[in-house]
Amino acid sequence: MASWRVAASLLALRDQVNLAWPGRSRASDGTIGDARHRSRDSDHNPWIEDGAVGVVSALDLTHDRAGGCDMEKVVEAVRASRDRRIKYIIWNRRICSSSAVGNATAWAWRAYGGSNPHDKHAHFSVKASKALYDNPDPWSIGARATVSDPLSPEIATRPVLRRDSRSAAVSELQTLLRRHGHDITVDGRFGAATEAAVIAFQTALGLVPDGVVGQKTWAALLAA
Numbered sequence: 001m002a003s004w005r006v007a008a009s010l011l012a013l014r015d016q017v018n019l020a021w022p023g024r025s026r027a028s029d030g031t032i033g034d035a036r037h038r039s040r041d042s043d044h045n046p047w048i049e050d051g052a053v054g055v056v057s058a059l060d061l062t063h064d065r066a067g068g069c070d071m072e073k074v075v076e077a078v079r080a081s082r083d084r085r086i087k088y089i090i091w092n093r094r095i096c097s098s099s100a101v102g103n104a105t106a107w108a109w110r111a112y113g114g115s116n117p118h119d120k121h122a123h124f125s126v127k128a129s130k131a132l133y134d135n136p137d138p139w140s141i142g143a144r145a146t147v148s149d150p151l152s153p154e155i156a157t158r159p160v161l162r163r164d165s166r167s168a169a170v171s172e173l174q175t176l177l178r179r180h181g182h183d184i185t186v187d188g189r190f191g192a193a194t195e196a197a198v199i200a201f202q203t204a205l206g207l208v209p210d211g212v213v214g215q216k217t218w219a220a221l222l223a224a
C-alpha cells in the first residue's frame with residue numbers, strides 16, 4: 001500500500017483526548033502497524049481501501065492514570081455510550097465487541113488471551129464502513145469537559161482572530177475567555193489584554209501559544 005492515513009473518527013478521538021489531557025503520556029500511542037503487527041491480521045494495517053489510500057482503522061491510546069488520562073475511565077465511557085463506530089475495544093486483558101460474539105452479548109467484556117495484555121494502552125478498532133470510520137463526531141470519553149470536534153461546521157465557520165482584529169466574533173471570544181476565568185473587557189477589540197488572555201488559555205490547554213485564535217483554540221473555548 002503506497003499511501004495510508006488514519007480513519008477520521010480515530011483522529012477525532014485522539015484530538016479529544018489530547019485536548020482533555022494536554023500533558024498526557026503518549027508513550028504507548030499507536031496508529032499504523034509496527035513490524036510485529038504487520039505480520040498479523042490487524043486493524044493497524046491499512047487494509048481498508050479508500051480509493052488508492054489505505055486506511056488504518058485502529059488506534060492505541062496510552063494509559064496514563066498519573067497524568068489524568070485513565071484508560072479504564074475512557075474505555076468505560078466509550079463502552080457506555082455504545083458508540084456505533086466501534087468494532088471492538090481491547091483493554092486490560094479483556095475485549096468487548098459492538099456486536100454479539102459467541103455467548104457474549106454486544107459490548108460485554110470477554111477474556112482476551114493475546115500476548116500483549118493491553119494494560120499500558122487501550123486499543124480501539126472502528127468498523128470498515130466509511131460512513132462510520134470517517135465520522136468525526138465527538139466521542140464520549142468521560143472527561144469533565146467534552147471538547148467540540150475541531151472540524152465541525154460550527155467551528156469551521158468562525159474566523160481566525162489575532163491582534164488588532166475588530167468584530168462581533170472578538171466579543172464572542174472575549175465572552176468565552178471570561179467564562180474560562182480571564183478578567184477582560186468585552187469590547188470587540190483584540191488588544192494586548194485579549195492577546196495575553198488567549199496565550200494564557202492556549203498554554204493552559206497545551207495548544208500552541210501563539211495568540212492566534214484558529215480552529216483548535218475555538219474548539220477548546222467552546223468546550224462545555
Ligand SMILES: [Zn+2]
Pocket residue numbers: 030044058059060122123124
Ligand atoms: Zn492496538
